[in-house]
Amino acid sequence: MNNRRSFMKKSAALGLGAFGINSLFNELHAADFQNAERFWDPGSETNDDYWATIQEAYTASKSDVIILNNGGVSPSPLVVQEALEKYNRQAAQGPSYYMWRIMDKGREPLRQRLAAMGGCDPEEIAINRNATEALNTVIFGLPLQKGDEVIGMKYDYPNMMNAWRQRQLRDGIVYKQLSFDFPIENDAQIVKAYEDAITPQTKIIHVTHVVNWVGQIMPVKKISQMAHKKGIEVIVDGAHSFGLIDFKISDLECDYFGTSLHKFLSAPVGSGMMWVKKDKIAKIWPLVCNHEPTSADIRKFETLGTRSFCIEQAIGEAINFQEGIGTKRKQERIHYLKKYWAEKAQQIPGVKIHTSLKPEYSCAIAGVSVDGLKPGELDSKFFNDFKIHTTPVSYEGVHCVRVTPHVYTKISDLDKLVGALEKISKKA
Numbered sequence: 391m392n393n394r395r396s397f398m399k400k401s402a403a404l405g406l407g408a409f410g411i412n413s414l415f416n417e418l419h420a421a422d423f424q425n426a427e428r429f430w431d432p433g434s435e436t437n438d439d440y441w442a443t444i445q446e447a448y449t450a451s452k453s454d455v456i457i458l459n460n461g462g463v464s465p466s467p468l469v470v471q472e473a474l475e476k477y478n479r480q481a482a483q484g485p486s487y488y489m490w491r492i493m494d495k496g497r498e499p500l501r502q503r504l505a506a507m508g509g510c511d512p513e514e515i516a517i518n519r520n521a522t523e524a525l526n527t528v529i530f531g532l533p534l535q536k537g538d539e540v541i542g543m544k545y546d547y548p549n550m551m552n553a554w555r556q557r558q559l560r561d562g563i564v565y566k567q568l569s570f571d572f573p574i575e576n577d578a579q580i581v582k583a584y585e586d587a588i589t590p591q592t593k594i595i596h597v598t599h600v601v602n603w604v605g606q607i608m609p610v611k612k613i614s615q616m617a618h619k620k621g622i623e624v625i626v627d628g629a630h631s632f633g634l635i636d637f638k639i640s641d642l643e644c645d646y647f648g649t650s651l652h653k654f655l656s657a658p659v660g661s662g663m664m665w666v667k668k669d670k671i672a673k674i675w676p677l678v679c680n681h682e683p684t685s686a687d688i689r690k691f692e693t694l695g696t697r698s699f700c701i702e703q704a705i706g707e708a709i710n711f712q713e714g715i716g717t718k719r720k721q722e723r724i725h726y727l728k729k730y731w732a733e734k735a736q737q738i739p740g741v742k743i744h745t746s747l748k749p750e751y752s753c754a755i756a757g758v759s760v761d762g763l764k765p766g767e768l769d770s771k772f773f774n775d776f777k778i779h780t781t782p783v784s785y786e787g788v789h790c791v792r793v794t795p796h797v798y799t800k801i802s803d804l805d806k807l808v809g810a811l812e813k814i815s816k817k818a
Contacts, residue, residue: 509638
C-alpha cells in the first residue's frame with residue numbers, strides 16, 4: 391500500500407513537475423551546472439572545463455560513433471531521456487487516465503514556457519510534432535485563390551516546397567522560386583532578390599531562417615519589413631534556428647513561424663511548435679479538423695487526435711536544460727565549434743568549405759567537400775573509415791557533406807574530423 395501511495399504521488403508530480411522545484415533537471419543537473427559556472431570565463435573563447443559538464447549530461451557524448459548530423463535531429467540530454475521514460479511508464483498504467491487527465495494539464499504551462507522562450511504571447515503558440523506539420527498547417531490553411539503568388543526559393547526545405555507545389559496543383563496558385571549562390575555575406579542582395587520577384591499578385595513570401603543545405607542565415611527581419619511595406623505576409627521556417635540562435639520570434643517581424651523542437655532544443659523526437667500572429671489565427675484553417683475551424687483560439691491547431699502526451703511533456707525538461715545553459719552562450723559555443731574545424735579544414739589542399747564562417751551568416755551547419763569525391767563517397771568514407779556520422783548533400787548545385795556539431799560535441803571529435811579530411815584528401 392505504501393508503495394502504491396508513493397507511486398501515485400510521484401505520478402502526480404510528473405504530470406506537472408517539469409517547471410517546479412522537483413523537476414528532473416533540478417534533480418539530475420542543476421547542481422552540476424551551478425558548479426560549472428565557477429569555470430566560466432567571459433573573456434575566454436573556449437571555456438572547455440565548463441563545456442565538459444554539459445557534454446557529460448549527454449549520453450551521446452559517449453557514443454562509439456561521432457555524431458555530426460545534429461542538423462537532422464539532435465540527441466536528447468539524459469534528463470530529457472529520463473523524463474520521457476518516466477512519462478511513458480506513467481501512461482502505461484492507464485493511458486486514458488494518465489494522459490488525458492494528468493499529463494494534458496501540463497500543456498498550458500508548457501505553452502507559457504515556450505512562449506517565454508520565443509518572446510511572444512502564449513495565445514500565439516500551438517504545440518505539435520515538427521516543423522513540417524506546423525508549416526503545412528499554415529500553407530494549406532491560408533485562404534489563397536487561383537492566381538495568387540507565393541515566393542520561395544529552391545533551397546527551402548523539401549516538405550515545404552512540396553506543400554506549395556501541392557497547393558499549386560490543387561488551387562492554381564503561382565509558386566515562384568528564387569535561386570541563390572550560397573554562401574552570401576550581403577543581406578541587401580538577398581532582400582533585393584525577393585523584392586524584385588514581387589508582382590501585384592504576390593501574397594506570401596516563404597523564408598527559411600537557416601538554410602538546411604549549407605547553413606546560410608537569411609535576413610528574415612529585413613525581408614519581413616520589406617514585404618509588409620507592400621502588404622505581403624511572411625512565413626518563416628525556423629526548424630534550424632529555434633533553440634540555437636539567440637532571437638525572439640517577435641524580432642523577426644514575420645506573420646507565421648514553425649519549428650521542430652527535436653533539433654537544437656534537444657527535445658524528444660516528434661516535438662514541434664507553431665506560432666501564428668494573433669490577428670491571423672482566425673483566417674487559417676486547421677490542417678486537422680476542429681469543431682470551430684474559424685476560431686481565433688490557437689488551440690484549434692492542436693486537435694491531432696491521440697498522440698504521445700509523454701513526448702509533449704518531456705519538452706519541459708529540454709527547456710529547463712536550455713535555460714540552464716542560456717541560448718546566447720549556446721549559440722556562441724556551437725558557432726565556435728563549427729569555426730574551429732572549418733578553419734582548419736579549409737587549409738587542407740583539395741578541401742573546400744561551402745558556408746560562411748562569420749557568425750551573422752551561419753552558426754552550426756557547414757558544408758565541406760573534397761576534390762575528386764562525390765558527397766556520398768565522402769560521407770561513406772567518414773563513417774566506414776572513421777566512424778563519423780554526417781550527411782551528404784547533392785541538390786541544385788550544392789554538392790558537399792553537411793557537418794553539424796552540438797554542445798555535447800568534443801574538441802577531440804572535431805580534431806578527428808579534421809584528421810579524417812587530411813587522410814581522405816591525400817588519397818582522393
